[in-house]
Amino acid sequence: MGRAPCCEKMGLKRGPWTPEEDKILVAHIQSFGHSNWRALPKQAGLLRCGKSCRLRWINYLRPDIKRGNFSKEEEDAIITLHEQLGNRWSAIAARLPGRTDNEIKNVWHTHLKKRLEPTTKQLEQEQHGAHAGGGAARKRSRPKRAGARKTTTAAVAPATTAPASPERSAASSSVTESTEQEQGNTGTSSPGFPKEESFTSSSEAAEEFQFDDTFWSETLSMPLDSFDDVPMEPCSGAFGDVAASSSSSSVGADADLDYWLGVFMKSGDAHQQLPQV
DNA sequence: AACAAGTTCAACCGCGTCATA
């Protein structure tokens, strides 16, 4: 219905965020939370629209953002989840703590889609319509969102991101090839992060994806100091929402969803048998 | 070293949905 007039464009700044703006935004959210995005920039003294602030926070400044390369497990999870959920990036992101929908969407379009295309064609040839509705390229129209409209952001143990400058951070880089290297880096789990507790509360999410322990550790190895008292209340319902969304998606679950779920479970098993994973 | 082509990703845009007056 009523669409908000995106922002009063008069006098509002656009484009890349400066470190100063990041600081202001982070400091304000630390102090006051973000219960009202629209009012936030005014309160914080930022010449940005609320939408822009929200996006910056969610995609970049949030303390639980995991930056850097996607691991093989994450990529596989994205692929599988995309098969299940379609282009519902936020739902996918909700199952990959530390990753944002925007980031996942980017990775999908820049890497995974390309990587998948040849195999998809092969599969189609092999299966020859055995599962008519269940291809990887299956498109879904945007589903009606039922119920809660809380953020799907995963509430994870707070950690720090150095407020990133508008310039590309060295950590954010291309994905795939560095998998082995990254695995080496993430070989030790971070002491600061209650990994199991944090994510098993997301019910199915954690049960569905039994990544190895190193999987989450990268996020968590970030220093915790400065975000310890970030009021994360707006995110607190996140996992409830995850559960809700996943259950709502399974409410309408049809046979082929089950099929793909099964495929994923198998692929999860297959993972553990892969020599490099 | 310089340029062109290709790739990546942060940010923007517009729409759908929900809450509430």
Added chain:
DNA sequence: CTATGACGCGGTTGAACTTGT
């Protein structure tokens, strides 16, 4: 019940960066 405001989402864009010639 309807209109409006606000939020969240997915699609798209374009500048920055990388790679190839």
